Amino acid sequence: MKFMIKATYFLSPLILVSMIVMNNTVKYTKLTYLLPMIFGVFSYTWLLWQFILSARPKFIERQFGLDKIYRFHGIIALVTIGMIIIHKSLFEMIFSETITTQLGSIALFLFISISVLSLLFMSTRLLKKIPYLSGIVKLLNTIKVFSYERLKLVHNMTFIALLFMQVHVLFTSSAQNNPIIFTTYMVYFFIATAFYLYHKIFKPWLLEDHKYEVASIQKETTDTWTIALTSKTGEVFQYQPGQFGFFRITSEGIKAEEHPFTISSSPTTRTHITITVKALGDFTQKIKHLKIGDSVTVEGPYGKFSYLEFEKEKATVFVAGGVGITPVLSMVNHMLYKDTQRHVLLIWSVKKKEDLIQLTDLEALKKRMPNFIFIPVVSSDDTWTGERGRLDYHRMKTWTAPPQFADQSTGYFVCGPENLMKMTVSSLKQLGISKNQIHYEQFTV
Ligand SMILES: Cc1cc2nc3c(=O)[nH]c(=O)nc-3n(C[C@H](O)[C@H](O)[C@H](O)COP(=O)(O)OP(=O)(O)OC[C@H]3O[C@@H](n4cnc5c(N)ncnc54)[C@H](O)[C@@H]3O)c2cc1C
Missing domain, CATH: 2.40.30.10 (Translation factors)
Structure with missing residues (x-):
């Protein structure tokens, strides 16, 4: 299924490209025509795919997980905009401006504006990598210029850009001269629109x-x-x-x-x-x-952040930070009924001892699950008598050393603030844990 989805993703623009080339083989033997057309068709088809992916279809989500789909969605937004810019620049070398190219330019302008806003203000992960920019955006966020929900509304305006783009492609010479190409453009558009409208309008009613x-x-x-x-x-x-x-x-x-x-x-x-x-x-x-x-x-x-997704893993190490304990609570309570003998290590890092929610229940689990090891770590609370301070490589090395976690059948589940996740994943890799054994969930999109 995964392969089928990937193949369809790459074949969908190729089908259109080959139809357009076959429609006028003489014209497209010239690179000056072929290249801009290829960039145009790929960006058009992949932008349509963006609408399908944002509808969170279950058959795709089950294969890849939603966080991967969102990450891909963000990257492809940049890739396709780059491709449209190349398409536009190459075409401008051979053609003068027409109504068709103007429609394309409006679509491009809208896509760029909305994508830049979305990438800057909706994807906090990207922001953190750009120190000065992150400061400015934080300030704008505090004065509530761009709340996440307002940005979501702006993001929906990409649909208007899509309409401009659709008219633009329908006015191209190949669509105008060949009804099959015209129909294919329409079919692609209707598929993407159907997913999008189903998600935005009909799904809430069907819930x-x-x-x-x-x-x-x-x-x-x-x-x-x-x-x-x-x-x-x-x-x-x-x-x-x-x-x-x-x-x-x-x-x-x-x-x-x-x-x-x-x-x-x-x-x-x-x-x-x-x-x-x-x-x-x-x-x-x-x-x-x-x-x-x-x-x-x-x-x-x-989501795919579940120990049941990884049948070959026989032991589990959880590393949670703060409220990142929520998926772990669900999993350990499930193990309590379904796999009481499982070897489980839970390392949970919080700031204050009050943050250790449901501590009594977790402590009690040790009695009912003989192979459950629980290490709460409190970073800024002198009244805590257990492990104190921050997690680091040496602690990870010591705590994951017991032989029951030493082989490749151990799965590592990491969830918490970004710094904790980065440290944990890099420590695990340094300890020789394969990346296939490390699973993580981020609470930001
Ligand atoms: C897969 C996943 C699981 C999560 N599980 C938990 C959990 O168990 N417990 C918990 O306390 N938090 C959880 N979160 C985080 C929670 O969704 C955010 O804290 C919350 O949406 C923030 O909204 P806000 O308006 O209070 O804060 P804001 O200050 O408006 O937003 C803070 C950040 O949260 C994210 N966010 C905000 N609104 C949305 C939205 N509508 N959709 C998607 N992301 C948004 C954005 O990255 C934003 O930058 C989870 C997030 C994800 C992605």
Whole structure:
């Protein structure tokens, strides 16, 4: 299936290219015509694919995982814009400006503006790599010029750019002279549009059996809450431990925005699901105002950050930072029912001892799972009598050294703040752990 999706991705522009070449073989023997056409067709087809990918189709997500798809989406946005610029520059060498090229230019202008805004303000990972820029953007974020939700609205305007691009391609000589090429352009456009409109308009209506109700709200720390949700149908949907969903809350004073949260409960619990949310920004800070009975729509499950995805792995090492414990809570509670003898090491790093939510439950697991080792590490709290300080290479080396974790059948699951993840992954690689054994989930897109 993975291969089929990749093959379709690469073949879809090639089909159009070969149709256009066969339609006028004489013209396209000349590189001056062939090259700009190839760049144009590839960028057109791959931009259409961007709309398919942003609809989060399950058959693609199951193969690659949503975080990989989002990363690819960001990279391909840049690649295709580069290709359109080349296409435009090469064409301008042979043709003067016409209405067709002007339509293409408008589409390009819109794509560039929206992509730059999205990459700068929606993808915090990219920002962190550009120190000066990150400062300016942080400032703009504090004065709420570009909230994530506002940017999402701006991002939707790429659909207008797509319309300009579609008219642009339909006016090209090959589409005008050959009805099959014209129809192929239309079919490609309708497929992409169907995915996009289904995702934006129809999917929310179809989530009827994914309607949940707030059953309890439990304060874990001053800024973290666990919310239990019961399904209106009586039974919760099937998911794997460690997976996440997109949650849309309907409650007075809380915007009905869609936000991703890991399902922190175990799928062995069929009566309800829980999410554990740390207040970080506008939306999450309001989570404490939720009321029992508030309605929540859940779209999911998504993600491949689950020990069940890796059948060959017989032992598991979890490294979590702060609220990155949520997928681990789901997985260890699942193991408690399905694989009690499993060798599990959980290293959990937090700032203060209060941040160790559900500590008693985790400590209690040691009694019911004989091979469960739990090492909580607190970085800035002198009152903590256990392990203190930050995680580093030497600690990782010592704690992962026991023979039960020493072979290739151990899976490493890392989730937490970016610095912790970077340190952990690089330490594991230095320790000779293969990258296939290291799985991670990032809480930023
Ligand atoms: C796969 C995944 C699992 C997650 N699981 C948990 C969890 O179990 N517990 C928890 O506390 N947090 C979790 N998060 C993080 C949580 O989604 C964000 O903290 C929350 O969306 C921030 O929204 P805000 O408006 O409060 O903050 P803001 O300050 O507006 O946003 C902070 C950052 O969160 C991200 N973000 C904001 N809004 C959205 C959105 N609508 N969709 C996608 N990303 C957004 C962006 O990267 C943004 O820069 C998870 C995130 C992901 C991607």
